Amino acid sequence: MFFEKRSINIRGQSTLGVALGNGINIYNDDYVSAESVIRNSDVWAAVNVISSDLARIKLSTESKKINKLLLNPSRIANRFNFIQSLIAQMLLTGNAYAVRRTDSNQEFWEFVRPSNVTVNLSDDGQTITYDVSFIAPDEPDLKNIDSADMIHFKCFSMDGGLMGKSPLAALSSELELQKSSRNLAVQMFRQAINPMAILKSNKAALTEDAKENVRASFEKANSGSNAGRVLILDPLFDFNQLEIKTDVAKLLNSVDWTRDQIAKVFMLPTDILGNESEHSNADQIRNLYNTTLGRYLASIVEEIEAKLDVQIIADVKQATDLDGIGVEQRVNEMVKAGTITTDMALAILADSQSDLVTQEIVNKVSAKEVLPNE
Structure with a gap:
């Protein structure tokens, strides 16, 4: 008690x-x-x-x-x-x-x-x-x-x-690696010399004031409303656009690898954490995620059932099919296969999460169909 x-x-x-x-x-x-x-x-x-x-x-x-x-x-x-x-x-x-x-x-x-x-x-x-x-x-x-x-x-x-x-x-090593990689990347970008481009003078060395004037003039001529226009250089200068170093790129890619590891141990599709998978479509991702929710949900439901001595009914539609698109697709396939009738399909959709077919819409359509016969 x-x-x-x-x-x-x-x-x-x-x-x-x-x-x-x-x-x-x-x-x-x-x-x-x-x-x-x-x-x-x-x-x-x-x-x-x-x-x-x-x-x-x-x-x-x-x-x-x-x-x-x-x-x-x-x-x-x-x-x-x-x-x-x-x-x-x-x-x-x-x-x-x-x-x-x-x-x-x-x-x-x-x-x-x-x-x-x-x-x-x-x-x-x-x-x-x-x-x-x-x-x-x-x-x-x-x-x-x-x-x-x-x-x-x-x-x-x-x-x-x-x-x-x-x-x-299962993630102690991966989390430590991800933390170290991110900290190192921040340090490299914060402390290293990382110009986006180099404008090299072909004449004698410039004074500090001259360098600043050339830099300001070049940025003004090639930014703002001039961005994307044809670049015209004075013969006295050479321009080179820099690329990110390969070692820095590899370092940043390691963060994506640890993200995949985190998704794996939580049994999530990698797309959920922002890494786009190459061979999965939206339906596959949704099915994989629904399976993951089912794994976690089973232990929760059975714990409550054991402690309250009742049988639990879980309405998963709110979590797995918020707008009803999943049930709409399944119902359409069943109608095409002849498994259910159109009337049965409408009844199922009206009682589902579907935002396209609701009981109110079904009632209005039915009312209009019977009015001419009265």
Whole structure:
């Protein structure tokens, strides 16, 4: 049962909790700092895309009480931002936690940072409980929280589903290389002498004032409204356009390589992070991305189902087919193949995310068709 006051343990001091004193600590303050890793723009993009799209998916059940919780899981944040933060935390650290609470018989979830959670395994290896510490001095810590009262999202597990691992664990070398490459590139462009072109004098050495006058005159004659026009040089000067050094170009290309690695570990098509793939079209990219969302969504849905003891229905249309173009294409193909009729196709599209065929449009068209016969 849930507790009514924040100072009371969710399940109370059970015999399992008493035996926990000699249990095995399997996780304690060992997490990746979201604040530091998220400064990498490619990691930011990957985490933001996945967490935002998964948060758009509406979850529902046959229970009105549970539906109310799923629509308003937090007392201090809206559903989208709360779920997005949980998923982002899961992607960055491998684990995300929310304690199940009650207040006036109304259940809600409270987000807890992984650094504030200790997960313990009982001596017999059959029971998991959680200890939670809070930063606020007036909020008492929670001990021996039963696993049923802790929502625990896991990204990837190698220990039988007890704890998750972040995709970032496979990127330590790549992230360090990308950081070093970018820093070196900035240093080279900031400190090196990198003129865009050279205007060489064919006469005696010029004074500093003469050089500045020649430079200013040349720039004025070949920029602004004169840009792109035919270049006419005085015989006294030779002009050469410089190209970027090959070593600098290779250095910058290494950033693209690490971006591909980041996309790979997050199971994203490289196009999502800005690297255009050579052999994929829009439909292939969308299908690959939908598969990725399905992989993450499965663990989230099953965790909620296990903790709430309900069957969850996930409406993925909001995340995978926002404008309905996907279902429109599928319906058109089914009509051409004779699998469904035109009327059935219209009914499907009217009930979908399609922004071309809506129930309102169908009703108006139907009304016009029956009026002449009345």
